Amino acid sequence: MTDKPFLADKLRSGQAVVTGWSLLSEPMVPELFARAGYEAVTIDLQHGMYDFDDACTTLAAIALGGAHRIARIPVGDNALAGRLVDMGAECLIAPMINSLKEAEEFARAVKYPPEGERSWSPFRAAMLSEQTSDQYLKNANRQTLALAMIETEEAMDALDDILTVDSLDGVFVGPSDLSLTLSKGAALDPNGARTSEACADIAQKTLAAGKLAGIFCLNADKVEEAYHQGFRLMSHGIDTIFLDHSARTCLREVAWLGDVKDGPATGY
Numbered sequence: 056m057t058d059k060p061f062l063a064d065k066l067r068s069g070q071a072v073v074t075g076w077s078l079l080s081e082p083m084v085p086e087l088f089a090r091a092g093y094e095a096v097t098i099d100l101q102h103g104m105y106d107f108d109d110a111c112t113t114l115a116a117i118a119l120g121g122a123h124r125i126a127r128i129p130v131g132d133n134a135l136a137g138r139l140v141d142m143g144a145e146c147l148i149a150p151m152i153n154s155l156k157e158a159e160e161f162a163r164a165v166k167y168p169p170e171g172e173r174s175w176s177p178f179r180a181a182m183l184s185e186q187t188s189d190q191y192l193k194n195a196n197r198q199t200l201a202l203a204m205i206e207t208e209e210a211m212d213a214l215d216d217i218l219t220v221d222s223l224d225g226v227f228v229g230p231s232d233l234s235l236t237l238s239k240g241a242a243l244d245p246n247g248a249r250t251s252e253a254c255a256d257i258a259q260k261t262l263a264a265g266k267l268a269g270i271f272c273l274n275a276d277k278v279e280e281a282y283h284q285g286f287r288l289m290s291h292g293i294d295t296i297f298l299d300h301s302a303r304t305c306l307r308e309v310a311w312l313g314d315v316k317d318g319p320a321t322g323y
């Protein structure tokens with residue numbers, strides 16, 4: 056069994072972990088994040104282009120690059136959460152968790168009995184975490200994280216209940232959706248003051264409940280703010296935006312040739 060600390064150990068000890076974020080379903084992209092030094096990489100099956108087959112190959116590629124493996128599932132797809140942990144995801148992020156029931160159902164899909172009802176055969180997860188089946192069974196519930204996304208006003212209202220779910224390890228805040236629901240659809244403002252206050256409130260309640268707090272960040276200032284609010288898992292760096300920025304920078308270097316187009320930048 057590996058003596059390298061698991062993502063869960065790092066976060067529980069208070070260590071900050073920055074995760075890259077991948078939408079493009081190409082295994083080498085997250086591997087490049089890992090080789091560049093990202094401690095974790097998240098593959099996005101909610102808003103990204105990954106399907107299950109791509110995800111399986113990509114989780115192995117992230118392990119090859121030496122980073123921790125995180126996956127975000129589509130809304131409500133707890134069956135896929137179970138399949139992705141089997142394939143080696145160390146942390147599952149479930150979007151749009153708005154109630155105690157949704158939090159319970161998600162966390163139960165990620166944990167073995169008695170904490171949950173995950174079904175047995177983690178052959179790939181055991182391989183990627185360098186454990187025998189027996190070791191894996193003994194450690195899986197502690198080493199595999201279930202994080203519920205808090206990203207609506209409804210979720211904020213239900214947060215105290217959600218945080219009572221024992222098998223849920225923590226939350227992951229989605230500031231874009233949060234800003235949309237807090238403004239009743241009027242504004243997308245993930246970095247605004249109102250959203251930031253809501254994030255601080257969520258972090259404070261989550262830490263008080265003894266759970267882990269993570270958040271999606273769109274720039275380095277947000278990472279710093281989030282860290283001081285108590286978040287420890289922070290995304291920063293999205294593959295589509297990297298490519299967009301790099302392509303523009305490269306093209307500008309040869310702008311002296313004339314006629315270099317500069318279309319609208321990609322958002323997230």
Ligand code: 3PY
Nearest residue numbers: 206229230231232271
């Ligand atoms: C949000 O900010 O709403 C997210 O889900 C980030 O992907």
Ligand code: MG
Nearest residue numbers: 150206229232
């Ligand atoms: Mg969201």
